[in-house]
Amino acid sequence: MADGAAPRNGLRAAAAWPARHWKTLVHWALVLAALAYIGWQMPELVRAVRDADEVLAQVRPGRLLLAVVLAMAALVLYGEMHRRVLEAGGAAVPARTVQAITFAENAISNTVPVVGGAGALAYAISRLRRRGVDAALASWSVFLPGALASILLLVLGVLALGAAGWLPLWLAVVVAAAIALGAAGAWAVVTHPAVLRRFLVVLVHIGRHLPWLCRGCRGVWASDPDGTAARLAARIGLLHPTSRQWAGLVVLSLLSWAADFLTLVACSTAVGLPAHWTALALGFLAVQVSIALQVLPGGAGLAETGLLGVLLAAGAPAAPAAATVLLYRMITWLGLSVVGWVVYAAQIHLAPPHRHRHAPEPLAGTL
Template sequence: MRRAGVIVQWALVLAALATLPLYRDELPDLGTVWTAATHADPAWLALVVLAVAGSMGAFARLQRRLLRIGGLRMSLRRAFAITYAGNALSTTLPAGPAVSVVYTFRQFRRGGASAQLATAVIVAGGVITTTAYSLIGLLALLAAPHARGPALVVLAILMTLLIPALLWPRTRALATAPIRRAYRAAIAHPKIAPHVERLADVPHSLRPTRRDWAALIALSLLNWVFDILALLSAAHAVGIGAAPDGVALAYFAAQAAGSLFPLLPGGLGAIEGSMAASLVALGAALSPAAAAVGLYRLVSYWAVVAVGWIAWIILHEGLRLPARAKALLAGSGRLLLDGLATVAYVAPYAAVHLRAQAGARRP
């Protein structure tokens, strides 16, 4: 099954490459794109790297905090390694998200977490980050003048439907009836029941305090805000003066486009095309838009995947390598992860400084 998925993935990538000559006149000039990328502002490029490191660091710290709430302390280096390795598996393998969840679960178990705690951390982390993602997306829609009206209408309709469902017992019972039936069916199934019981234990495995909730909310928001900041910085690096709300909408549109093509590794092609088109819609020329997207994806996808596979090698206990090569690789990987952890510590402060410096350079 995994081999078939790899074949399908590469077939889709090759098919997309084969169609490029058909749209030759509509594609940006590669020479102009290269010129825009190579003449990008170094301060803004540094901010791209810092923002991506801050985004990954925020998610690693989120999971580490959840483990600590559950009673398990994990080193920052190991938390970073698991986060980067899981991301590499998720964005490069067939059925990557499922593989990443299983891998992360096993790494948490090897780190001393119980099955219930490992499940709780993965589920809670997903719920918290998804909620933060939805909140930031909603705020981006409300901040954009052309999208504010439709967003308010949709929000009003949703609130009109949800409030009665939450307040009226009969409506609430009708809305939750399918969930209760599915839960009873799952509990009755001998192979599924243990997994469902672990999910049911999530609220009991994690009991965050108010201080914990504040940290979790802040980290989940920073996870997405830093990633959007990286795209905004890449746009400014090539001279695209896009507003933050417009770039945020371009970011969420690209994420939606990538989710429509789950067989493409990391949303390759779909994300880049959607981001470039969104930046053009915001008023950017095609070649600078393509350069900005290329710089952003070079750091946020390719560099992060490369670090992730290095982290996977370090964490993989059964890797067959000569002892000297393995020690050298492990030492280099630890140094890299320590550096990323340091960057994640200082990223918020360095980001503000570099952004101000870059703004001062521009007329």
């Protein structure tokens, strides 16, 4: 009897262990798994360093430092987009908090296999919820900057293809304009109250069956899905940025992409790569497409191959082209990911108490 009681006592003890301890354990396991993945990729990078050691030995430190600063600036500018959307919705979240969330979100997306993209979004939303931001605004502030940045990258990419001669310039301008106008039209449709409410009703019906969501919230959604959707639709309806705010978001997104591209330019000049800006622009697009495909976290493998292939096809010498790829990816992928995971680990001790609410979300912008 005593032998049978021991396992039951052990199960009760495990169940009684505070939930925050389990969260901390999972938290650290995630950090260690991501760092292990980064370590797994390091041998390939070390071999690439050996192949380009002669070029790297002559690297210009000032240009390399500029590349690091530009890469950090690109992510900081993207984080500022998050903060501006929160501000438009009435949530005064400190800039340092939003930046910490952005850096950690970037690290999760770039290094966690399979679910990195979705996990990064969920992480960012949960962090904002802990800061008292309501669910609708937290989700909107994560979704909107990403969508806007993707649309602008499409527009810039089409224009770059036109400038490089891969498309007739007039056609590139027409396609870019069509993308911009189509995105504006889609925004108007999606945010139309009737369309938005029907869409949210579907999401609420799906969400109430997801076991990992809060049981209390799922109970409210199950009892009144239409009312829940109406409250969320009303809240999102208040989150329309003004024309001035839209302009600020567009400028920040363009500056973020520009800083990221200039990071690649700085890496190329640091090793003396004689590449035209159009070749670098096409290589940059190849990297971003590889990252978006999420075949592997951060586009590992595909991004390096695509960038190197474009540079070699443009006639760049092999050694400085390989060195450029190596420096750019070490800074923008591995370097920023390590910084993000350090921030993520630090938030174990800095995160405020959980402030999740089960009351109906506010219909006004006051949070």
